[in-house]
Amino acid sequence: MAKSWSEKKITSILSSRDHQILDELLDAADRCRRKSVGPKVFLRGLIEFSNECRCNCFYCGIRNGNLSILRYRLPNNEIIALAMSAFDAGYSSLALQSGESDDPQKINEVVQFVQAIKAQSLARDNTGQGLGITLSIGELTFDQYKALWEAGAHRYLLRIEASDPRLFSQIHPPGQSYEKRLHCLDALKTIGYQVGTGIMVGLPGQSIENLVRDLQFFVERDIDMLGMGPYIPHPNTPLYMKQVPDYDPFIMTLKIIALARLMMPDINIVCSTALQTINPRGLELGLKAGANIVMPVLTPENYRSSYSLYADKNYTRPLKLIEQIRGYGYEVELRTWGDSRHYAARQAQK
Numbered sequence: 001m002a003k004s005w006s007e008k009k010i011t012s013i014l015s016s017r018d019h020q021i022l023d024e025l026l027d028a029a030d031r032c033r034r035k036s037v038g039p040k041v042f043l044r045g046l047i048e049f050s051n052e053c054r055c056n057c058f059y060c061g062i063r064n065g066n067l068s069i070l071r072y073r074l075p076n077n078e079i080i081a082l083a084m085s086a087f088d089a090g091y092s093s094l095a096l097q098s099g100e101s102d103d104p105q106k107i108n109e110v111v112q113f114v115q116a117i118k119a120q121s122l123a124r125d126n127t128g129q130g131l132g133i134t135l136s137i138g139e140l141t142f143d144q145y146k147a148l149w150e151a152g153a154h155r156y157l158l159r160i161e162a163s164d165p166r167l168f169s170q171i172h173p174p175g176q177s178y179e180k181r182l183h184c185l186d187a188l189k190t191i192g193y194q195v196g197t198g199i200m201v202g203l204p205g206q207s208i209e210n211l212v213r214d215l216q217f218f219v220e221r222d223i224d225m226l227g228m229g230p231y232i233p234h235p236n237t238p239l240y241m242k243q244v245p246d247y248d249p250f251i252m253t254l255k256i257i258a259l260a261r262l263m264m265p266d267i268n269i270v271c272s273t274a275l276q277t278i279n280p281r282g283l284e285l286g287l288k289a290g291a292n293i294v295m296p297v298l299t300p301e302n303y304r305s306s307y308s309l310y311a312d313k314n315y316t317r318p319l320k321l322i323e324q325i326r327g328y329g330y331e332v333e334l335r336t337w338g339d340s341r342h343y344a345a346r347q348a349q350k
């Protein structure tokens, strides 16, 4: 399937400003998703458990150098309690996210709460599954990834942010290396995780050619999940006010999601909060473009505003979000984990 998508064809779709081409693309992607992964949308209750971060990514509002936000880290018992109340409310999968730290003590804490969430949810669950756990806590060592896997996490999101090494180095400080990111993605796959990656769309210096390569990168890497969103400038970051490309980041993100769905029919694709933030129709059109995962934010209200990756982050109450998804004609699936079908196919081939 992927092979039939030539560079020329992708480039022409991404460069086009014709609304009819966009409409046709979204229709094709919606048909493809209904056929390959069905009309279901799976939820991941998102708990942003800490905004402490050792990195200094030039685009990110929780970068270490931003001294104007309050730093927080939820204590383990609060994280576990939140996870269990999500489970009681009907969620079968969670995404646990934070800034990056490879401090062995901190990772050990994550191992502990993942174990506890797993054990407690299994004890209350008659399907024998317990809560499905996705982690998104950055670049760690192989052994740390392995310990988290053994604790019960089975999916991991680590965006490449920009698959072109040059663009990657323009948006990250010298200490953060592209090779290390690739190495981490490899490690996650070796261990057995369902691996997700993604990019930001509309970054300063990003060309259409870069985006075409990004799509090829996802295919080549045989990823299981994709999480992408438009780049939204944050005032307390070095990239703020830097000139952005002349394409519309919202429309371009929709196109990339749609092409990703068509090129990789059986992967899971997230309809990101950034997409919902940048345009009031973000949820509706993100789903139409082929996204099948939504992550309602379950982070407690008093911490939510400190998890400010970008400006004016959207917050929609989970129940409202579920209502909206149904309103757009999709089924909200709460009972099952909603693992990536691509992962299952990958495992079957082994």
Ligand code: 5AD
Pocket (backbone or CB within 6 Å): 059, 060, 061, 159, 161, 199, 200, 229, 230, 231, 232, 233, 234, 274, 309, 310, 311
């Ligand atoms: N705009 C959009 N997305 C951002 N992220 C970080 N900063 C921004 C921004 N300014 C995204 C990154 C990261 C994810 C957790 O949030 O892609 O991987």
